[in-house]
Amino acid sequence: MDKLISVNDIDLFFEDTGGMPLLLVHGFPMDHTMWEKQLTGLGIHERILAPDLRGFGKSTVPTRPYDCYSMDAYATDLRNLLDALSLQQVILVGLSMGGYIAFAFHRLFPERLKGLVLVDTRPTEDTPDGKQGRLDAIEKVRQGGVKMIADDMIPKLFSLNTLKNNRSLVEKVRDMMTRQPSGGVIGALHAMADRPDSTPDLPSIQVPTLVVVGADDKLTPPEDAMRMARNIRNARLEIIPGAGHLTPLEAPGPFNRTLREFISELK
Numbered sequence: 476m477d478k479l480i481s482v483n484d485i486d487l488f489f490e491d492t493g494g495m496p497l498l499l500v501h502g503f504p505m506d507h508t509m510w511e512k513q514l515t516g517l518g519i520h521e522r523i524l525a526p527d528l529r530g531f532g533k534s535t536v537p538t539r540p541y542d543c544y545s546m547d548a549y550a551t552d553l554r555n556l557l558d559a560l561s562l563q564q565v566i567l568v569g570l571s572m573g574g575y576i577a578f579a580f581h582r583l584f585p586e587r588l589k590g591l592v593l594v595d596t597r598p599t600e601d602t603p604d605g606k607q608g609r610l611d612a613i614e615k616v617r618q619g620g621v622k623m624i625a626d627d628m629i630p631k632l633f634s635l636n637t638l639k640n641n642r643s644l645v646e647k648v649r650d651m652m653t654r655q656p657s658g659g660v661i662g663a664l665h666a667m668a669d670r671p672d673s674t675p676d677l678p679s680i681q682v683p684t685l686v687v688v689g690a691d692d693k694l695t696p697p698e699d700a701m702r703m704a705r706n707i708r709n710a711r712l713e714i715i716p717g718a719g720h721l722t723p724l725e726a727p728g729p730f731n732r733t734l735r736e737f738i739s740e741l742k
Contacts, residue, residue, distance in 0.1 A: 565589060574597070
């Protein structure tokens with residue numbers, strides 16, 4: 476069911492299916508519709524919440540200076556959403572930038588987590604070159620719109636197999652990216668460039684954790700996922716063949732099976 480709820484000064488749009496709460500946090504620069512195959516195909520009785528982060532999809536695009544965009548701000552929005560729905564704990568699933576937000580959520584609100592699923596993400600901060608790349612991307616958005624970001628990112632997001640053999644998915648993701656508000660995209664680029672290194676926090680994660688990565692992920696490769704999983708107590712690692720950086724979209728069947736198994740172990 477589509478819903479809109481006001482949390483402080485932000486209107487958050489989200490889908491809510493009812494049941495034990497599973498919170499799906501999308502990547503950059505996307506919205507909640509990237510989880511379509513999970514919303515319709517997980518085949519579980521849990522309550523699935525899939526919000527649009529501030530600045531994305533149908534949620535509010537803040538007009539204040541861009542310092543109102545940060546991993547802590549996104550995480551606080553999610554906590555406020557849970558409070559508004561009277562939900563005490565969730566299994567949080569974060570992809571890419573959603574994983575960065577998951578680290579912030581754990582740091583700020585660890586008591587609200589029942590489990591953690593880190594998908595195609597990494598705990599480290601940007602390198603100096605990476606930060607410069609974010610700033611360059613901001614200028615591209617200002618000059619040519621979000622389409623320029625989509626054109627740059629698409630070849631890096633997918634496995635070669637997906638790029639060659641699933642053009643409909645590639646174009647669907649391109650359309651999702653290009654429809655995002657430029658203000659929210661610029662805000663997220665600032666937030667990612669300024670995010671802290673979460674590596675020191677990994678040993679403090681106490682909840683059951685699943686780390687998922689596409690075998691062909693170019694942006695956060697399996698080596699990064701292995702290193703991250705080794706530093707989280709009793710974390711489980713799953714490498715999904717045939718997927719790049721967008722495993723839930725490229726390999727929804729294997730991803731959903733892995734997620735269902737993880738959820739069943741928490742009951």
